[in-house]
Amino acid sequence: MAKEPHIIVQDLTMAYGSYVLQRDLTFTVNHGDVFIIMGGSGCGKSTLMRHLIGLKAPAKGAVFYGDVNFWGAEPVERDRMMRHFGVMYQSGALWSSLTLAENVALSLELYTTLKPAQIREIASLKLSLVGLAGFEDYYPSEISGGMKKRVGIARAMALDPEILFFDEPSAGLDPVSARLLDDLILELKESLGTTVVVVTHELASIFAIGNNSVFIDAAEKTMIATGHPKRLLEECAHPTVRNFLTRGEARAEVKAGERPTPCFLA
Amino acid sequence: MALPELHLEKTADRNLRIVLTGEWTLANSLPSAQALEAVFSAGPEITRADFEASGLTGWDSGLLTFLISVMELCARRNVAVIRDGLPSGVNRLLALATAVPERQGARRGGAHVSFLERIGSAAIDLWRSLLEMVAFIGEAFTSLVRLLTGKARFRPSDLILTLQECSVDALPIVSLISLLVGLILAFIGAIQLKLFGAQIYVADLVGIGMVRAMGAIMTGIIMAGRTGAAFAARIGTMQVNEEIDALKTTGVSPTDFLVLPRILALSIMMPLLTIYADLMGIFGGFIVGVFGLDLSVAEYYQETIKAVGLTNVWIGLFSGFVYGILVAIAGCMRGMQCGRSASAVGDATTSAVVTSIVSIVVATAVITVLCNIMGI
Incomplete structure (x- = not known):
C-alpha cells in the first residue's frame, strides 16, 4: 500500500524568544501511521506537538496538512483545520x-x-x-x-477527527492501565482509520504501538532519528538513540569531538 | 562523643596528610576547609594530599561538603588528591557527585544587575503589559461584536451561573458594607452639622454621597475583591490545567467562552447592586438621623427625596456600570495571562484585585472631572 503523506513538517525551528529549543526538524507523518514523537525529558516533545496543533507558531519553517500550509493559512482557515484534530492533553x-x-x-x-x-x-x-x-x-x-x-x-x-494527538498518554499510570490505554489507542486507530501522533517516552508503548517516529535530542537541538521504532532499535547506531531505546543497557557513549551520524530510515 | 577535628601534617616530600577524627556530622560544628588554604600559601609547595580517617567515628553530608570544597581547593592549586584513606561509602558518594560534570551555562543567579538595567527592564515590562492590556481589551471588544452578530459561542448556563455569583451571592456583604458606610458618613457629617443646628442636612450628605459616588465605589471594590479575584483564580487555574489550550484546539475562542459571559454578567449586575448599595447606605444614614439626631422619619425621608436628584442616580448607575466592566476585564485578563504554576495563580489573583481597584479609583476621578466640566 502506497503511503500518503498526512502531516509534513519542514525545516521547523522552535524557539522561546531568542532561546532556540530545536532546529531543522523535517519529517512526514503518513495516513494511518501511529507516529511517535520521542526524546529525553525536556527536549521539546510537547512543544513540538503544540506547533502541530496550532497553539504555538514556529520561529521558522512550516507545517503542512496535505498540501495546505497550516501556519501560513488565514486564522479562519486554521480554525477550520483544527476542527479535524482531536487532542488529548497530558493530564486530561x-x-x-x-x-x-x-x-x-x-x-x-x-x-x-x-x-x-x-x-x-x-x-x-x-x-x-x-x-x-x-x-x-x-x-x-x-x-x-x-x-x-x-x-x-x-x-x-x-x-x-482525522488526526488524534496524544500528549504522554501513559505518564503517571500503572503498567496495566498504560497497556490498556495503548490497546485502546490501537483499537481506535484500526477501527476509525485515523492518523495518530503520540508524544511519549515510555519504551513499552513506543514498541507496542508505534510504526513511525521521530527522535529529537536536547543536546544536539535537532532530530537524530526517524523511522519505525523497532527498526531503529535494530539498525540505528547513534549512541543517544541506542541508549534511549535500550533503557541505557547499550551503554553507548558519544566520544568527545565526534558527531555520530543520525539515522533517518525511510 | 568525640568532636570533629582536623589536623594537617606534612608527611613525605611535598605531601599533605589530612587527618580527620571524631564525629563529622552536621550536628557538630565542622572545621572549615580554609585551614588548607593557609598551609598551601605558607609552606613549601605541596603537590599531593592524602587522607587519614582511622579516627573517624561517624560522618554525614557535612563531611562530604567539606571534602568537595577541599577537592575544589586542591584542583585550583594543582594538588593531586589521593582519596584512598577515606571510608569506602564516602568515596563512592564523592564519585557519584563528581560523575556528571556541571552543565555549562546551567548555573543561574548571583549575577549582579545594575540599577540602570533594572529600571530599563522594568520600563520594558511596563510597556509590554500595557500592550497586552490593549490587546486584551481589543480582543474582548471584537468578541462583543461577534456576540452582537450572533457568532460568539458560550454556554447560556455559564452566563446564568456567573450572574448568580456576582449578584445574589454578593448581597450579604454589599448590605453590610453599604449600611456601615452610610452610618459612618452620617456620624462624620453630624459632628459638623450639629454645630449649626443643621442636623437635617445629614440626609442630604448621606443621600448625595451614597448615590452619586460611594455606593458605586464600595460595590466596585467589594466586587473586585470577591468576584474579580475569583475570575482570575478560576481562569488562571484553567490555564495551569491546559483547559484553555483544550478550548483553543476545540476551536472555541477562550475570550468568547470565558471572558464574554463574565464581562456581561458584571456589567449587568453592577448597576443593580449599586442601586441596592445606595438604598442600604441611605438606610444607614436614616438610622443615625432618627435614633441619634432626633429627626423624624418623615423629615428624613422628605429631605433625602429633595436632595437626591435623578441626575445623581444616573451618574451613580453609570459609574457602577463602568466599574463592573473594569473589574471583569481586570479579573479575566490577569487570569488569561496567568503562567503555568500554582504561584502564578496567586500572582494573577493579587494583580487582578490591584488592577481593579486602581482602575476604579482612576475611573472615578475621570468621571468626577467630566461631570464637573459638564456642570452636572
Missing part, C-alpha cells in the same frame, strides 16, 4: 466546570446541528468506547487520573 485538561458528558458534547454542540438528545447519546457512546459508560454526570474532580485521560480521549474523538 478536562473542563472542570462541566460534567464528563458535557466535556465530550461541547464541540458537538458548537459544530453540529444535532438535537440535544442526540448529542447526549453520542457523548454516552464515546464515553462507553473508552470504558466509562455510566459516568456521564460525574465531574472531572470526582474521577481518577487514569479515567481523566480516558475521558480526554473520548473528548478528542467527539467530532470523529
